[in-house]
Amino acid sequence: MGSLSLSLSTVSNGTTTPRSPPSLGKMVTVLSIDGGGVRGIIPGTILAFLESKLQELDGEDARLADYFDIIAGTSTCGLVTAMLAAPDENNRPLFTVKEINDFYLQNYPKIFPKSGKGILGSVASLFGSITGPKYDGKYLHSKVEQLLGGTRLHQTLTNVVIPTFDIKLL
Secondary structure, eight states: OOOOOOOOOTTSSSSSOOOOOOTTTOOOEEEEOSSSSTTHHHHHHHHHHHHOOOOOOOOOOOOOGGGOOOOEETTHHHHHHHHHHHHHSSSBBOHHHHHHHHHHHHHHHHHHHOOOOOOHHHHHHHHHHHSSSSOHHHHHHHHHHHHHTTOOOOGGGEEEEEOOOOGGGG
């Protein structure tokens, strides 16, 4: 069963309205951030470089969400996507890419704990990947709640795509 997603934008009075689709012939800018490259640090380093170059051109307040009509991320970069597009109280991006990188550097050992060592650890890891998720996600969920609070996808500053599925439905 597929899913339907509706992109919303916030207008000046605080209500949300559907974002208009691009008009015929209009260029659409898409930032696609693939997977976890060392748990989000490698993609984050590249994005930090890009954001710094945009800041050189347009000033220190420039953020990636200002330049892309759509930001998409898979795996751990789905969280990077959400953090790039999350609004602050002034309706500006809540995080810089550097802050997102710092988050990963400080928290990845607890988000992605190492499994057991040796042959028994490998067997346990293989069995675990068949029967459920590799990581329990409890620490990650608490950190996301702490950082993003009640922010929802319809509140993002630009359109976001974060592919997901419920493995229980397979």
